[in-house]
Amino acid sequence: MADTDIGSKTMDGMGPHGTKVGLLRVLGPAHVWALGVGIVLVGEYMGWNFAVGKGGAYAALIACWFAGILYTCVAMIDSEVTSTVAAAGGQYTQAKHIVGPLMAFNVGLYLVFAYTMLEAGNAITAGYLISVVAGMSGYEGVLDQRPFIILSILFLAWLNYRGVLATLTFNLVITAIAFVAIIVLFLSTSGILGGGIMQHKALMEGAAALPYGWIGILAAMHFGLWFYLGIEGTTQAAEEVRSPARSLPFGTLAGIMTLLIAATLTWYICTGVLPWEFLGDGVNGSVAPLFDTARLSGSDGLIWLLGIGTLFATLASANGCINDASRAWFSMGRDKYLPGWFGAVHPKYRTPYRSIIFLVPIALIFALGAPLDQVITFSILSGLLGYTFMPLNIIMFRRKWPLDSIKRGYEHPFHPLPAIVLLALCAITFFAVFLGYGTQLVAMIGFYIVVSLWFHFWRYRFVSRGAQFTMPWPKPKGY
Amino acid sequence: MAHYTPPHQGKLGQLIDVIVLVVLTLGALFVPLKLGMSGAAKVIAAPIENPTWEALGQSPVQAAQYEALGYTPASAHDLILARFDYSFTMGGLIAMIVVIVLYYVLMLKFSETEYRDVIAEKFDRK
Numbered sequence: 001m002a003d004t005d006i007g008s009k010t011m012d013g014m015g016p017h018g019t020k021v022g023l024l025r026v027l028g029p030a031h032v033w034a035l036g037v038g039i040v041l042v043g044e045y046m047g048w049n050f051a052v053g054k055g056g057a058y059a060a061l062i063a064c065w066f067a068g069i070l071y072t073c074v075a076m077i078d079s080e081v082t083s084t085v086a087a088a089g090g091q092y093t094q095a096k097h098i099v100g101p102l103m104a105f106n107v108g109l110y111l112v113f114a115y116t117m118l119e120a121g122n123a124i125t126a127g128y129l130i131s132v133v134a135g136m137s138g139y140e141g142v143l144d145q146r147p148f149i150i151l152s153i154l155f156l157a158w159l160n161y162r163g164v165l166a167t168l169t170f171n172l173v174i175t176a177i178a179f180v181a182i183i184v185l186f187l188s189t190s191g192i193l194g195g196g197i198m199q200h201k202a203l204m205e206g207a208a209a210l211p212y213g214w215i216g217i218l219a220a221m222h223f224g225l226w227f228y229l230g231i232e233g234t235t236q237a238a239e240e241v242r243s244p245a246r247s248l249p250f251g252t253l254a255g256i257m258t259l260l261i262a263a264t265l266t267w268y269i270c271t272g273v274l275p276w277e278f279l280g281d282g283v284n285g286s287v288a289p290l291f292d293t294a295r296l297s298g299s300d301g302l303i304w305l306l307g308i309g310t311l312f313a314t315l316a317s318a319n320g321c322i323n324d325a326s327r328a329w330f331s332m333g334r335d336k337y338l339p340g341w342f343g344a345v346h347p348k349y350r351t352p353y354r355s356i357i358f359l360v361p362i363a364l365i366f367a368l369g370a371p372l373d374q375v376i377t378f379s380i381l382s383g384l385l386g387y388t389f390m391p392l393n394i395i396m397f398r399r400k401w402p403l404d405s406i407k408r409g410y411e412h413p414f415h416p417l418p419a420i421v422l423l424a425l426c427a428i429t430f431f432a433v434f435l436g437y438g439t440q441l442v443a444m445i446g447f448y449i450v451v452s453l454w455f456h457f458w459r460y461r462f463v464s465r466g467a468q469f470t471m472p473w474p475k476p477k478g479y
Numbered sequence: 480m481a482h483y484t485p486p487h488q489g490k491l492g493q494l495i496d497v498i499v500l501v502v503l504t505l506g507a508l509f510v511p512l513k514l515g516m517s518g519a520a521k522v523i524a525a526p527i528e529n530p531t532w533e534a535l536g537q538s539p540v541q542a543a544q545y546e547a548l549g550y551t552p553a554s555a556h557d558l559i560l561a562r563f564d565y566s567f568t569m570g571g572l573i574a575m576i577v578v579i580v581l582y583y584v585l586m587l588k589f590s591e592t593e594y595r596d597v598i599a600e601k602f603d604r605k
Binding site for chain 2: 053054099100101102103104106113199202203205206207208211212215216219273274275277278281284285292295296336338339340341358362365366369370374378388392430431434435436438439440441442443444445446447448449450451452454456459460461462463464465466467468469475476479
């Protein structure tokens, strides 16, 4: 029954086509870390601060830690499943083998939209940052941000088109610089090196402590996800890493640890310097809070470092998003869940080039046509729907293929506790989104219901049945 | 289970499928925006004429940070006083829960039907 080998050197383009011109296996654990952290680290540079706006600074900290627990569950569950389902498409491919085709189609769309919207949010921030730098450099007009938004997306799409190794090596370097910038800002402003400028007590006293009361804490969970959203994208590289069973769990778990540190430091730095109303308004107030904190530090060196850090974080994230969204789109095309035209691999660069190109205008439409908080909310909602799938996925995985039936590269402990905790935190986050963004929530789920019906009653006829099951696994229990 | 052979889809059919998906996607984001139903609008319950930092409820430290950021009490007025309205109806909450649960039930049910065919063709046709 095992008609594919996930470690094959000669036939690594898995799927019903069994193509021999597959994606290239060139990545190591550091690239996996760079892909995961690179996508997410921008969440510390922008977007998370909407959580302050929804509940105040303390609420944002609680949301940061609870979201950290949520993502730790995600990383644990994902590491176990993906160390076994080592194929491009990540959770899409997992769902296809474990839950069923319609679920897989939905999960694939969650991934594409979460990453494409995140990419659009990154481009918006990059454009904003360049306009601020222009103002600080003496430019007196209102800089048109659109050319910079377009150029950022086009440059990164080109990089992705040319090859995955260069793309993720670039990510590794700029992500490391962006992470170091946060550490330097923390050391420089907290009083550890030189004089500190933190004023937590004065900025968070009285009504500023919990301006919305307990409901604000729940509401803040909505944007608390932004601290970590995208770490699950490490699985998209599964078909391009040299040793998936080792590299994917290692890179993913190292990534979530890095982000837990970065998220807490970011909260500490920004809430100690910026008033909560300014910090919490990411559209009219603080679009890039770490950069704004550096501006108040009075140090030109820190301003430059955090300006570069913000730019690098947005580029790294957009870069990783193009990588991940295109892999998910490509995988669905390869299986004919989407038109098969998208399932092509570039004969020279070995990248899913048609999917990369196709998603460029989609990202541009979102980046140029929608406000940042709406784009972020749609990205979060798609991510949240995906996280709700994960507990169902791991429970079904363990039931259909118990531990003694398939060798895992990593077995997550305390099952089913992480799945139950994850499900409970997802339910809380749905309520948090409902508070203030209920219309988008209903619109998004309405969209997924309509496309699900479209897939089940129309599109699925073009999909081969047995051939889409490509893992060398035994028959699942109960079938 | 008999082996299923999917029909060939021509280029025009593929193009139409992509257009349908893109239109639905753009609609999900932009229709609520264009209809002004995108939510998240903050409101200012009690605007203050000729605001001062004290009237805006800002301590000297908070006021100093705003000034360092380039704000005056007048320019910071909307930023400081705007608040979300978290009031909701139980009917709205129940409707949201029903929509989400129905969505997952629908997906799991249809997926299971499709999955049984996949497993049958993959493992039972030898």
